Amino acid sequence: MEATLPIVDHSVETRLLAGLSKIALILRHQGWTEAGEHGLTPTQSQILSLLWSRRPTALGVSEVAGELALTKPTVSDSVSALVRKELLQKERSTRDARAVDLRLTPRGEDIAAGSAGWPEFLTSAVRSLNPREQAVFLRGLVKMVHSLQQQGYVPVSRMCVNCASFQPFRDPQSEQPHFCEALNTTMADHALRLDCPEFTAASGEQRILTWNTFAAEDFA
Numbered sequence: 001m002e003a004t005l006p007i008v009d010h011s012v013e014t015r016l017l018a019g020l021s022k023i024a025l026i027l028r029h030q031g032w033t034e035a036g037e038h039g040l041t042p043t044q045s046q047i048l049s050l051l052w053s054r055r056p057t058a059l060g061v062s063e064v065a066g067e068l069a070l071t072k073p074t075v076s077d078s079v080s081a082l083v084r085k086e087l088l089q090k091e092r093s094t095r096d097a098r099a100v101d102l103r104l105t106p107r108g109e110d111i112a113a114g115s116a117g118w119p120e121f122l123t124s125a126v127r128s129l130n131p132r133e134q135a136v137f138l139r140g141l142v143k144m145v146h147s148l149q150q151q152g153y154v155p156v157s158r159m160c161v162n163c164a165s166f167q168p169f170r171d172p173q174s175e176q177p178h179f180c181e182a183l184n185t186t187m188a189d190h191a192l193r194l195d196c197p198e199f200t201a202a203s204g205e206q207r208i209l210t211w212n213t214f215a216a217e218d219f220a
């Protein structure tokens with residue numbers, strides 16, 4: 001008689017969450033290791049990376065707090081430490097005379113640039129998925145980030161489904177069914193962006209319409 005696998009847990013949801021938590025563990029460990037090499041905390045390192053990714057635009061403390069889903073006091077503490085380490089400087093904002101902008105010093109830029117890419121072992125793990133698996137995974141991630149955004153756990157991110165330029169499934173029969181007005185190009189699911197420099201925030205109403213259209217269609 002054939003042996004059967006014992007029935008332990010579990011729903012697909014539980015197994016997916018278990019997998020995600022393993023990846024989160026690795027990312028956290030990697031974050032500590034990288035930050036530690038420069039005598040930084042992971043939060044300080046995240047702030048440098050965020051400012052690097054948005055250059056030449058400078059951000060204020062509130063914007064950094066919003067982008068990283070941190071409290072303003074937490075960001076202020078880390079910013080003070082980074083200023084003491086001469087990795088960051090504060091300057092009067094050109095957008096609001098009462099506000100202060102945060103800008104990387106040349107040394108801060110060097111450190112941020114050095115940790116801007118993803119480590120090879122993570123890139124290689126993503127490459128172990130075939131193109132279709134990557135596209136399905138990406139679409140799933142977009143949906144999860146959107147849900148977390150709706151629940152208030154992450155800020156509205158610079159991803160296509162939040163963007164004024166995004167036209168989901170403009171040509172549903174095409175292999176590249178979406179359209180980006182800003183780049184004037186059609187897009188497949190695997191081209192969806194989660195942090196786009198050309199992003200322009202859509203109005204709340206447009207975001208709802210875009211999302212309903214995007215989520216109603218099957219995987220392209």
Ligand code: SF4
Nearest residue numbers: 160163166180182196
């Ligand atoms: S501008 Fe960027 S975020 Fe907006 S639709 Fe185009 S690719 Fe997506």
